[in-house]
Every structure is written in structure tokens, then in C-alpha cells.
Amino acid sequence: MAYKMHLLVCGGTGCQASESAALVENLKKELEEQQLDSFAQVVMTGCFGFCEKGPIVKIIPDNTFYTQVSPENAGVIVSEHVAKGRRVDYLLYKNPEDNTPIAESKNMNFYKKQIRIALRNCGIINPENIEEYIARDGYLALGKVFQELGAENTIQVLKDAGLRGRGGAGFPTAIKWELTRKNEADQKYVVCNADEGDPGAFMDRSILEGDPHAVIEAMAINGYCVGATKGLIYIRAEYPLAIQRLKIALNQARNYGLLGNDILGSGFDFDIELRYGAGAFVCGEETALIHSMEGFRGEPTLKPPYPAQSGYLNKPTNVNNVETLANVPVIINKGPEWFNQIGTEKSKGTKVFALAGKVNNVGLIEVPMGITLREVIFEIGGGIKNNKKFKAVQTGGPSGGCLTEKDLDISIDYENLIAAGSMMGSGGMIVMDEDDCMVDVAKYFLDFTVEESCGKCAPCRIGNKRLYELLDKITKGKGTKQDLEILQNLGGVIKDTSLCGLGQSSPNPVLSTMRNFEDEYHAHVHDHKCPSGVCKSLMTYEIIPDNCVGCTACVRVCPVGAITGNKKEVHLISAELCIKCGACMERCKFDAITVN
Amino acid sequence: MTRVKNLDDLRKMRDQLQSKTNLRDKSEKPEDMVQIKVAMATCCIASGSRDTMNFFVDELEKRNIEAIVTQTGCMGYCYAEPTVEVTVPEKEPIIFGNVDTPKADEIIEKYIKGGEMVDGIIPVNYQKID
CATH class of the missing domain: 3.40.50.11540 (NADH-ubiquinone oxidoreductase 51kDa subunit)
Structure with a gap:
């Protein structure tokens, strides 16, 4: 006879890293010990997508969705839920807005707008059983x-x-x-x-x-x-x-x-x-x-x-x-x-995105083409972490571009993303908030392409390296106005002359951040400032004399001895010695240290 | 090992295997089918609610009724265990008390199939919030 209850446990790489394999074993053992092994079945499945809160356990038929389940929780799940039909409240997902538990995944914002076609069996079947x-x-x-x-x-x-x-x-x-x-x-x-x-x-x-x-x-x-x-x-x-x-x-x-x-x-x-x-x-x-x-x-x-x-x-x-x-x-x-009826006129069906970065719900989502970025980031993704302000989203990985606030309402399909200066790519989606420096982000992606360029054609091999060096110069506060022009020109040349898709798209992150965040580039070049406070070379740590009580806590914590000052006297940071590690600022209890 | 010889073979195989996994699909839209909730607290289990639940699951499948049987905690009618709540699509949920296997059989045949009321209904004296 068929099992009356199925305990689906995520066996994806992410959840396995959080001991879901041990959880499966413990659940099986508990069922056996409590003589419920002919009543309920433990099934190891593929990814549920909600990797942020793995390991996931879903209980069928009542559809209860448990998050962050550890192997030690197996006992309570079997003795309470399986045996007595009582949900284990503290293992349920909590709605980030009001902290109330949500029992079923279909009521979670993360799943509400998803349509699963490519992922139809992920999290439902045992992939090791044909x-x-x-x-x-x-x-x-x-x-x-x-x-x-x-x-x-x-x-x-x-x-x-x-x-x-x-x-x-x-x-x-x-x-x-x-x-x-x-x-x-x-x-x-x-x-x-x-x-x-x-x-x-x-x-x-x-x-x-x-x-x-x-x-x-x-x-x-x-x-x-x-x-x-x-x-x-x-x-x-x-x-x-x-x-x-x-x-x-x-x-x-x-x-x-x-x-x-x-x-x-x-x-x-x-x-x-x-x-x-x-x-x-x-x-x-x-x-x-x-x-x-x-x-x-x-x-x-x-x-x-x-x-x-x-x-x-x-x-x-x-x-x-x-x-x-x-x-x-x-x-x-x-x-x-x-x-055909799912999606937009030219882009049919769904697309799977790996939602990552500064959003509350990180994970794998499958959404119909035509959904807006706003819906993806703010509804499915649950908004920006720690109530920060949204700044940009990079779609298409290192080949794509970054999109900003003004692009949030475009509906996602192949053509619209290209028109907005990015691309669909394979579906990476990295969300950035106000604390991210766009020059630094562009540098990060360039670093990746320089590393990954095969070196066969000159524009990609040499050009990307030069782009990277220019960006590095700018993040160190040594960039000039001419550098910005060179970035722009060189980027265009690499796109036009590279042999394959890698080089033809590698300048995209630079060009799109230059287009959307021109002021940030100018701040680095003209004012030698990093508005987001990311580029270390452009920061100076200073002591606010009025707030400093002379407790010497910062003097003791500084790893390079850059802070001088005696007890009950205002301290001083040497800009030359300072390595900008931020340890002093973390230690100071009087808000006497600022970053410029 | 069974080798699948042709499309008909594959279809037959699917039909046989479906009962092992279709619970996972059915649970996605319970409102389309008969929903039965069996109270499964300590007192209910002691009164035989697990037999009742097993009976429902097995018999409903044998009699080809699309249904989903879940268990729930104590409903509060401990004097009338095992208690079950039956929701037929587009009808109000009804709670039956003292449901042993013969009673369960009667509920399936008369109430679920025929829409007739059977003895043992407990008037609901509380409200549920979602």
C-alpha cells in the first residue's frame, strides 16, 4: 500500500552542505523507532529553490514547509507532526514583514509568482529513482x-x-x-x-x-x-x-x-x-x-x-x-x-534566475517571461536586506549590464533586457544596494573576464587587461578625465573586434555602469572620493576631537600602530600608516571615528 | 529489471507507479477534492484514529474517489474520538465523531458518494482562523 505521508527533504548541493543527508538518515531512523515507517516515507529530492533557508523539509499531504531544519530536529518532526498532526511552529518560515509563521509554501511571497516548468520535478521527485x-x-x-x-x-x-x-x-x-x-x-x-x-x-x-x-x-x-x-x-x-x-x-x-x-x-x-x-x-x-x-x-x-x-x-x-x-x-x-500563452510576444515560457546579492530571499526562482524586475526583487526576493536602498541589479552575469531604479518596471524578456543595455544571459541576477560601489563592481566583473579570457584574440586578451588596469587606477583615486574617455573607447573596440561572445560582451559591465552611474565615476576621478565607502584607497579615517574621550581603546586595537595619544587626551590617526581596516571604528564606543 | 518495450508499456507502468507519488500533486490543490482531516492527538490515537486514517486513505483510493487525507492535532471533542472533519468541494466542512472503520465506510458510501447525512455529526462550536 502507498505511503500516507511523504517527507520531502532537499538534497541539493546547498542543503547537503547544511547536513540534509544526515537529516534524511535521522528521519528514517526516527520513523522506524516510532513504528511509523510504513505510514510515512522520507524522500530525498532536488532543490526547492529557497536556498537562503535550507535545509528544507516539505511534508505531504498537508504541505507544511519547514526551513533550516537540522538533523537534531528529526525527532520532534516525527513525534509531533508525523505522529500527532501538530505542526512544529518554530521550524516554520517566518514572514519577514511581521514575523508571523507561514505554514505552506504557496502562501510565501517567494513562491506566489513562480511558475515551475523547467524545475517542475525539482523538490518533488527523488532524482535517483527513475x-x-x-x-x-x-x-x-x-x-x-x-x-x-x-x-x-x-x-x-x-x-x-x-x-x-x-x-x-x-x-x-x-x-x-x-x-x-x-x-x-x-x-x-x-x-x-x-x-x-x-x-x-x-x-x-x-x-x-x-x-x-x-x-x-x-x-x-x-x-x-x-x-x-x-x-x-x-x-x-x-x-x-x-x-x-x-x-x-x-x-x-x-x-x-x-x-x-x-x-x-x-x-x-x-x-x-x-x-x-x-x-x-x-x-x-x-x-x-x-x-x-x-x-x-x-x-x-x-x-x-x-x-x-x-x-x-x-x-x-x-x-x-x-x-x-x-x-x-x-x-x-x-x-x-x-x-505559448506563458510569457511575452517574442519570449515564451519561463526563465530560471539565480537571485543573489543584497535581497532577503536568496535562491533559485522560475518566473514567467514578462514579469518585472520590481516583482522579482521586491516581491519574490522580499526586498533589500536590512532595509537599505536598492541601487542596481546585474543581469546576465559578467556579460550583462547593470540596471537601475528606472528599469525596475520593464518586463523581463530577451529583447527588453538588451534594449535596456543588459541581457538575459544564463539567468544570474545580482542585486546591489547603496553600499555597493559601482566602479568596484565593474572591476570585479572585469577581473573575472581577464581571468577567464582564453587569450586567443588580442582585443579580449589585451584589451580587457587594460580596462581592468584603468578601473584599478580609478578605484585608487589616480584616474584622470582622459582615463574615462579611454575606458569608453576601448570598451567599444573590444566589443566590436573580439572573436567570441566572451570578448564581445565583457566590457558591458563597465559601459553600463558608466552610463548609469556617471557621477560615481566622476566622484572617484575628480573628487578622489568613493561615495559608497568601498574603495579603501579613497577613504581616510579621522577622529572627531569633540567625541574622543581618550580611552585608548582604538590605540590598543590598531594592528599597525597608526593611532597615537595618551589617556584622556584626544587621539590622532596617521593617514600614512593607516591600512583602513576599520578595527578602530568598530571598537570605539563614543562614535569618535569617521570615514571620509 | 523491467525493460519498457513500447509506449503502451510505458503508459501502463506510469499508471501503476502514479499512486506512489500522486499524493504530492494532489496536495497542491486540495480544494478540488474531498478533504478529510483526522484528529491525531494522543487521545485520538488511543481510540484508534490511525486505523481510521489508514482505512480512509486505502478505501478512497480503491473506490476511485479523489481525496486527500491529512492528520491534524486535537479538535477538542475528546469524548467522541476518533473525530474526522470531512470537506466535500463547495460544501461546508462537517465533523463526525466516533468514527471507527464501519462508520468511516458509511461516511464514504453515504455522505461522500451520495450526499446523504449520516449519524454522528458534531455541531461545530468554534470558529477557525487562517
């Missing part, structure tokens, strides 16, 4: 493609649905498939791009960890449609949990005959291999990815020829992003009309 995937219509789409639709109609369905690539540029998926299908060859390949490199983005990892079969099924459909019998998943070696779950899933699919020869009696043979990447950002670019899989350096090459003509081992190759693939089976099962 039967739970099959129970939720898994592999049905593949069977339909074989028996009812056929390859051409399937591509037409994706075209009608309006599915576009979720990895960055938003190229129509069906057209990519069609191009590969048309190219004749003795062998073709389909590749899943799981080389997720944006700082802070983890949607692809979460899909692979939480619902690996969705990607496997979509790749088999992809292979059948374009005429490829081999699939490859290019995944970062730094995603051990995703790799482990993929391996389990691949073996299960093979055992069930859903991969291998003559799948579902269709006569179609297909199998998938894993290829590990070393974690280079540039390998997310499809030509670089293909070279890396071939065993060469991960460097991009000029297109054309496109991978659809000549890709992996010079054979036609179709590369798709994880999130794009995860959408495919649902579209086939539910039909293009269903998918």
Missing part, C-alpha cells in the same frame, strides 16, 4: 515523438511553442534543430551544455541534480529529431553531485531500455556519454566547448562553420543548454499552445 520520474509522465514525450509526432512535427511543435535557448543569446531552439537535421552525415551528435560559468548562477546544476531524467529524455528526443545516435553532456568536474546523479540516471535509463538500442520499439538507438570540463567560462561558448570535448584547448573558433554544419569531430552537432532541454518534454506533453 520510477518517480515515470510516474510524473516521464519519457512519455519521447514515446509520443516516436509513435505519434515524428521528427519533423516535433520540431514544428517547438517552433510553434516559441522555445528559445536559455543559455544566453536566446536563439530559437527549433531552428537550431532543423539546421542540424538538414545536414547529411554518417554520424551526428547532440550535446548538452552544462558548463555553467556565470558567477552565482546554479540553475543548470540544480536541474541536473533534481531532475536528471528530464535532460536525458530531452536529449533522446533531440537526437531522434536531428538524426544523431550519440549524445554528450559537457559538465563541469566541479559539480560532483550533479555528475553522480546523472550517472545513476543514465544507468537506470539504460536498464529500463529508455537509452540504448531500439528504444521503446522505435528502432532508434541512442546513448549518452559524460564529458568533464575543467571549469573555464569560455567553454560555455559552443565552439570552445566542442574543442574542449575533442581534447583540444577550450578556445572558440570563428562561425561559420556553425556546429550544425561541422562541430564535434567535424560532424554536424546540435548544442543545447540544460534549461532549454528541460523545457522540451513538457512542451511535447502539454502542447505548444499551452507553452
Whole structure:
């Protein structure tokens, strides 16, 4: 007989780091001890998205959503909730506005506006059990493609649905498939791009960890449609949990005959291999990815020829992003009309974003295209931490740009973000508040691209380095008016002349912050001041004589001996010796130290 | 290991497996189906409420009634345990007392299926706040 209660425990990387695996063990042990193990079942699932408050435990059927559950809480959950139907109030999520507990996730602002398509099974099924995937219509789409639709109609369905690539540029998926299908060859390949490199983005990892079969099924459909019998998943070696779950899933699919020869009696043979990447950002670019899989350096090459003509081992190759693939089976099962009505005119469906930075609810969210940034940041994200003021949001990672207050009401889709000077990218979303210095933020992203540039073409290799040096100069208060002009010009040249998408977009953070926060750049250059108080070289710590009582607390705490002064006398900070660590300011009880 | 031979095979397999996980889908929209809450405090358990709950879950599934059975804490009618609250869509919730398995069977057959009232209704003497 089926279990009457399911305890879903998040087994994503984030929650596992907070001991969710031990929690699963403890819950199982408690159920056994209290003789409830035939009544309730513990299921380890994929990511719920609410990583801020992990580990998450969701109890079905009453839908109770427990947050920050530690292994020690297993006893009380079983003896109170499972045995007696009493919710454990102190483990419930508290509404940040009035601190009242919210029992069910559907009443939380974080979940209210989400529509989960790509993440449909994450947090619901056990990713290591193919039967739970099959129970939720898994592999049905593949069977339909074989028996009812056929390859051409399937591509037409994706075209009608309006599915576009979720990895960055938003190229129509069906057209990519069609191009590969048309190219004749003795062998073709389909590749899943799981080389997720944006700082802070983890949607692809979460899909692979939480619902690996969705990607496997979509790749088999992809292979059948374009005429490829081999699939490859290019995944970062730094995603051990995703790799482990993929391996389990691949073996299960093979055992069930859903991969291998003559799948579902269709006569179609297909199998998938894993290829590990070393974690280079540039390998997310499809030509670089293909070279890396071939065993060469991960460097991009000029297109054309496109991978659809000549890709992996010079054979036609179709590369798709994880999130794009995860959408495919649902579209086939539910039909293009269903998918079509979600989203905006040109961008259909949903997009997963990794919401990070200075917002209250950090996590993974899936929202319909067309939602506004304001809704995402202030409703789902719960507003800015510590009631600070919103300053900017960076979308699209190091290739995107920053958007400000005036852009908060634009509806999110591919075109609107580009028009506003940013891009969708893979879905990183980093929120910044008044304490963030935009020059410093631009420098951070440039530092990332300089590190990740493959070095093949001069504009990207040399140009980005020069941009970084200029920004560094400005943050040290040594920038000149001419430097600002050079930044602007050089940025444009790098964009125009770089070989691949990395260089073509790497100046975006600089250019967009210069456009939106011109005054901040001027403050650094002309006034030698950092308005947000981030750039250390531009700060001076001073003692307010009126407030100083001469307690010598700061003298004792200063690690470099930069403060002088005797007891009951006003102290003095030597600007030359000061390293701006801020220790004195933290220690002073009389507010006698200020930063300028 | 079962090898799935074709689409029909897969569908059959899905239909068999669905009962193991569909509780997770049903719990998303309980208002569309019959909701039964079984009180499960110490006194209720002592009076056999767990048997009542198991009976409801198993029988409703066997009789193909879309329902969701949850447990709840003490309802306060300790003299009439086990107590259950039954909510049929678009109707007011009704509380039944002394629900052993024969009574549960009667509730399913008469009230849930037929809409007939059965003995054992406890008049509600409190208000619920959400």
C-alpha cells in the first residue's frame, strides 16, 4: 500500500552542505523507532529553490514547509507532526514583514509568482529513482515523438511553442534543430551544455541534480529529431553531485531500455556519454566547448562553420543548454499552445534566475517571461536586506549590464533586457544596494573576464587587461578625465573586434555602469572620493576631537600602530600608516571615528 | 529489471507507479477534492484514529474517489474520538465523531458518494482562523 505521508527533504548541493543527508538518515531512523515507517516515507529530492533557508523539509499531504531544519530536529518532526498532526511552529518560515509563521509554501511571497516548468520535478521527485520520474509522465514525450509526432512535427511543435535557448543569446531552439537535421552525415551528435560559468548562477546544476531524467529524455528526443545516435553532456568536474546523479540516471535509463538500442520499439538507438570540463567560462561558448570535448584547448573558433554544419569531430552537432532541454518534454506533453500563452510576444515560457546579492530571499526562482524586475526583487526576493536602498541589479552575469531604479518596471524578456543595455544571459541576477560601489563592481566583473579570457584574440586578451588596469587606477583615486574617455573607447573596440561572445560582451559591465552611474565615476576621478565607502584607497579615517574621550581603546586595537595619544587626551590617526581596516571604528564606543 | 518495450508499456507502468507519488500533486490543490482531516492527538490515537486514517486513505483510493487525507492535532471533542472533519468541494466542512472503520465506510458510501447525512455529526462550536 502507498505511503500516507511523504517527507520531502532537499538534497541539493546547498542543503547537503547544511547536513540534509544526515537529516534524511535521522528521519528514517526516527520513523522506524516510532513504528511509523510504513505510514510515512522520507524522500530525498532536488532543490526547492529557497536556498537562503535550507535545509528544507516539505511534508505531504498537508504541505507544511519547514526551513533550516537540522538533523537534531528529526525527532520532534516525527513525534509531533508525523505522529500527532501538530505542526512544529518554530521550524516554520517566518514572514519577514511581521514575523508571523507561514505554514505552506504557496502562501510565501517567494513562491506566489513562480511558475515551475523547467524545475517542475525539482523538490518533488527523488532524482535517483527513475520510477518517480515515470510516474510524473516521464519519457512519455519521447514515446509520443516516436509513435505519434515524428521528427519533423516535433520540431514544428517547438517552433510553434516559441522555445528559445536559455543559455544566453536566446536563439530559437527549433531552428537550431532543423539546421542540424538538414545536414547529411554518417554520424551526428547532440550535446548538452552544462558548463555553467556565470558567477552565482546554479540553475543548470540544480536541474541536473533534481531532475536528471528530464535532460536525458530531452536529449533522446533531440537526437531522434536531428538524426544523431550519440549524445554528450559537457559538465563541469566541479559539480560532483550533479555528475553522480546523472550517472545513476543514465544507468537506470539504460536498464529500463529508455537509452540504448531500439528504444521503446522505435528502432532508434541512442546513448549518452559524460564529458568533464575543467571549469573555464569560455567553454560555455559552443565552439570552445566542442574543442574542449575533442581534447583540444577550450578556445572558440570563428562561425561559420556553425556546429550544425561541422562541430564535434567535424560532424554536424546540435548544442543545447540544460534549461532549454528541460523545457522540451513538457512542451511535447502539454502542447505548444499551452507553452505559448506563458510569457511575452517574442519570449515564451519561463526563465530560471539565480537571485543573489543584497535581497532577503536568496535562491533559485522560475518566473514567467514578462514579469518585472520590481516583482522579482521586491516581491519574490522580499526586498533589500536590512532595509537599505536598492541601487542596481546585474543581469546576465559578467556579460550583462547593470540596471537601475528606472528599469525596475520593464518586463523581463530577451529583447527588453538588451534594449535596456543588459541581457538575459544564463539567468544570474545580482542585486546591489547603496553600499555597493559601482566602479568596484565593474572591476570585479572585469577581473573575472581577464581571468577567464582564453587569450586567443588580442582585443579580449589585451584589451580587457587594460580596462581592468584603468578601473584599478580609478578605484585608487589616480584616474584622470582622459582615463574615462579611454575606458569608453576601448570598451567599444573590444566589443566590436573580439572573436567570441566572451570578448564581445565583457566590457558591458563597465559601459553600463558608466552610463548609469556617471557621477560615481566622476566622484572617484575628480573628487578622489568613493561615495559608497568601498574603495579603501579613497577613504581616510579621522577622529572627531569633540567625541574622543581618550580611552585608548582604538590605540590598543590598531594592528599597525597608526593611532597615537595618551589617556584622556584626544587621539590622532596617521593617514600614512593607516591600512583602513576599520578595527578602530568598530571598537570605539563614543562614535569618535569617521570615514571620509 | 523491467525493460519498457513500447509506449503502451510505458503508459501502463506510469499508471501503476502514479499512486506512489500522486499524493504530492494532489496536495497542491486540495480544494478540488474531498478533504478529510483526522484528529491525531494522543487521545485520538488511543481510540484508534490511525486505523481510521489508514482505512480512509486505502478505501478512497480503491473506490476511485479523489481525496486527500491529512492528520491534524486535537479538535477538542475528546469524548467522541476518533473525530474526522470531512470537506466535500463547495460544501461546508462537517465533523463526525466516533468514527471507527464501519462508520468511516458509511461516511464514504453515504455522505461522500451520495450526499446523504449520516449519524454522528458534531455541531461545530468554534470558529477557525487562517
